[in-house]
Amino acid sequence: MRDTKKRMLIRYPRPTIAAEPTPTACSGKSYAIQAGDDCYSISKSQGIGTGWLLDDNQLQAYCAEFPTSGNLCLTNTCRVYTVQTNDTCKSIAAAHNVTIPQVVAWNPVLDNSCFNLAKMNGSQVCIRSPGRPYVTPTVDLAAPTIAITAAPVPTDVASGVNPRCGKYYHVVTGDYCNMIVIKFHITMDDFIFLNPAINSNCTNLFADESYCVQALGDINTYSGRAGYSTPTTQGPVTGKYSDLPDATYISPTATSTSKPFANGTRTDCNNYFDGDVFQSDITGTNWKSQCLGDTNSSTCSFQPGVQYCGKMYFGSAPVSIEIGPDLPIRDGATPNCTRFVDIEEGWICEDILTVYGLTIAQFFAYNSAVKADCSGLWLGYQYCIRAPGYGASTTSGSPTSITSDVGSPPPTPTSPVQTGQPSDCVKWYTIQSGDSCGSVENAYFLTHAQFRAWNPSVSEDCSTGFWLGYDYCVGIASASTTRSSSSQGPTSTMASVPAPTPNQAGNAISNCNKYAAAQAGDYCS
Numbered sequence: 001m002r003d004t005k006k007r008m009l010i011r012y013p014r015p016t017i018a019a020e021p022t023p024t025a026c027s028g029k030s031y032a033i034q035a036g037d038d039c040y041s042i043s044k045s046q047g048i049g050t051g052w053l054l055d056d057n058q059l060q061a062y063c064a065e066f067p068t069s070g071n072l073c074l075t076n077t078c079r080v081y082t083v084q085t086n087d088t089c090k091s092i093a094a095a096h097n098v099t100i101p102q103v104v105a106w107n108p109v110l111d112n113s114c115f116n117l118a119k120m121n122g123s124q125v126c127i128r129s130p131g132r133p134y135v136t137p138t139v140d141l142a143a144p145t146i147a148i149t150a151a152p153v154p155t156d157v158a159s160g161v162n163p164r165c166g167k168y169y170h171v172v173t174g175d176y177c178n179m180i181v182i183k184f185h186i187t188m189d190d191f192i193f194l195n196p197a198i199n200s201n202c203t204n205l206f207a208d209e210s211y212c213v214q215a216l217g218d219i220n221t222y223s224g225r226a227g228y229s230t231p232t233t234q235g236p237v238t239g240k241y242s243d244l245p246d247a248t249y250i251s252p253t254a255t256s257t258s259k260p261f262a263n264g265t266r267t268d269c270n271n272y273f274d275g276d277v278f279q280s281d282i283t284g285t286n287w288k289s290q291c292l293g294d295t296n297s298s299t300c301s302f303q304p305g306v307q308y309c310g311k312m313y314f315g316s317a318p319v320s321i322e323i324g325p326d327l328p329i330r331d332g333a334t335p336n337c338t339r340f341v342d343i344e345e346g347w348i349c350e351d352i353l354t355v356y357g358l359t360i361a362q363f364f365a366y367n368s369a370v371k372a373d374c375s376g377l378w379l380g381y382q383y384c385i386r387a388p389g390y391g392a393s394t395t396s397g398s399p400t401s402i403t404s405d406v407g408s409p410p411p412t413p414t415s416p417v418q419t420g421q422p423s424d425c426v427k428w429y430t431i432q433s434g435d436s437c438g439s440v441e442n443a444y445f446l447t448h449a450q451f452r453a454w455n456p457s458v459s460e461d462c463s464t465g466f467w468l469g470y471d472y473c474v475g476i477a478s479a480s481t482t483r484s485s486s487s488q489g490p491t492s493t494m495a496s497v498p499a500p501t502p503n504q505a506g507n508a509i510s511n512c513n514k515y516a517a518a519q520a521g522d523y524c525s
Contacts (some may be wrong), residue, residue: 028056028075039063042072043124044082050123051109052076052130062119075247076130077107083123089114094125106130147216158209160197163224167214177202184213193219262306269309269449275302330381332369344443349374354427354475355445356385413471418457425454427475437462444474 031046040063043050050063056075081092089110093100102109106126110117147166154168161168169180171518177198181191192198194212198205205211220227259274277299302308327342349370352363363370366384370376377383413428421469429440437458441451452458454473457465467471 026073026075028073031072031073031074033067033069035068039066040122040124044080046074046077048074048077048124049080049082049107049109049126049130050120051107052078052126055108060185076126078126078130079128080124081127083117083120083125085121087117089117092127093124098127103127119288120395145214146218147214150216151214154210156193156208156210158197158206158211160195161210161212162194162196162222164216165194165212166215166216167212168210169213170210171205171207173207175205175207177205180205180211186213190215190219193222193224248252259305259307262308265307266309269311271309271311272307273310275306275308276304278302279304323333327380327382330367330369330376330378330383332367333384334368334387336365336387337366338388339384339386341385342382343377343379345379347377349377351427352377352385354381358385362390382419414471415471416463417471418455418467420456421473422454422476423475425473427473428471429474430471431466431468433468435468437466440472440474446474 031042033042039050039053039059042048043053046053048056053059053074054061054063067422081096089100089103092156093103100114103125104112104114106129109120110125149166150163151165151167153163153165154170156170157168167184169184171180177188177191180186181188188202191211191213192200192202194215198211215222218227219225220339222228259270262275265272329340333340341356349360349363352358353360360374363383363385366387367376370383411426411428415428416431417428427444429444431440437448437451440446441448451472451474452460454464454476456470459465
């Protein structure tokens with residue numbers, strides 16, 4: 001039996017195929033794909049991040065269905081790096097001296113935490129800013145001149161412009177106040193003064209209007225400026241030149257308001273006080289004298305009319321340096337030594353002579369192992385700096401003269417210096433990061449007054465004149481410095497002592513003069 005039902009025909013609308021996009025002009029450089037190229041080889045050879053190559057040409061991610069022919073537009077070229085296995089944004093940034101935010105910013109294909117970097121092995125990433133490098137625009141600066149005649153007022157002059165103008169400028173779209181004042185060598189204050197309709201932030205500068213950019217003559221002679229004066233009419237001057245008095249000049253006499261120092265007062269003190277303030281009558285009080293010295297003496301007093309040293313240092317008292325007997329005494333030390341000290345790392349004989357007021361002959365006599373040429377000065381040992389007879393040949397109360405080496409010129413600074421430093425400086429120090437006046441003074445056993453006297457460009461509070469990388473004087477040929485110590489150090493006996501018991505055979509030299517008993521937990525180093 002035939003099917004007599006009519007079949008229903010369903011018609012679907014024919015889909016409309018979108019036209020191919022019209023290619024836009026390439027703002028970078030064009031590259032023709034060669035046989036054997038892929039997106040990785042092109043991005044590496046042409047210096048462009050793989051992500052930028054795909055984005056500039058609207059291609060699929062991870063180089064899927066990459067074309068094998070045609071031209072590519074390379075816009076965001078840069079210096080590239082090939083991502084390796086186990087690379088991280090941190091390692092890439094450190095290897096190329098950039099920051100992690102820069103790596104992420106230069107490669108938008110990376111997420112903020114760089115987690116997707118592991119999927120990009122073999123890809124190229126930018127390690128410098130992509131795109132065309134920034135070129136600083138050149139500004140044609142007009143040479144400054146002084147206008148002596150008023151410029152013609154243009155028809156498009158802006159509202160409120162001072163008519164006493166030597167030059168006008170027609171503002172165009174894109175101009176702004178800072179560019180105008182730089183171009184015409186005028187300050188912002190003067191520009192606003194000549195164009196008072198402009199507000200203080202210069203946000204109402206209008207294009208297609210002319211503004212005054214140069215004063216007529218000296219702007220300080222304008223009304224409202226410091227040099228302005230109201231013109232006055234003066235009659236003729238009568239009289240003879242011979243009637244005028246002779247001009248005479250009397251040189252002012254300099255007078256000093258400070259009082260002289262008392263006899264024996266130090267001249268390197270930081271603070272002085274006037275003896276006049278200690279002249280009170282102490283009769284009937286518990287005070288025995290007005291003196292800071294021998295307070296039990298009734299005759300001890302401060303003299304009026306003179307100054308005394310009240311404080312040696314600036315700020316807090318310097319910390320006393322403890323010299324302990326923990327370091328061994330250098331061989332060859334004189335057995336009559338009365339004081340030993342250790343040396344700082346980097347010191348030479350000259351430093352010891354300067355700090356402790358010795359001559360090279362004295363230091364060699366006290367420490368024969370050092371040798372006359374100082375070749376035996378070793379770190380990690382104590383050296384003798386005082387013995388009977390020290391200072392016997394010098395005048396009492398006068399400082400010991402220090403020289404760097406007999407017959408040799410004083411050392412010269414190796415870094416920039418400031419003015420006013422002494423010509424007889426024998427020790428220089430270059431300021432390092434983290435240094436302060438106090439740290440330098442403590443390192444070289446100086447008072448603040450000494451350091452400032454030898455380096456007068458440094459301010460009292462060390463806030464100015466104390467510059468990184470500059471050399472400062474820390475020792476002069478005519479000065480002596482004393483190292484503060486609460487301990488005189490050990491006295492060398494240079495004699496062996498009997499070995500204690502219990503003891504092992506052959507574990508000490510025959511002339512050993514000191515032993516230590518090993519405790520639980522001790523070890524050699």
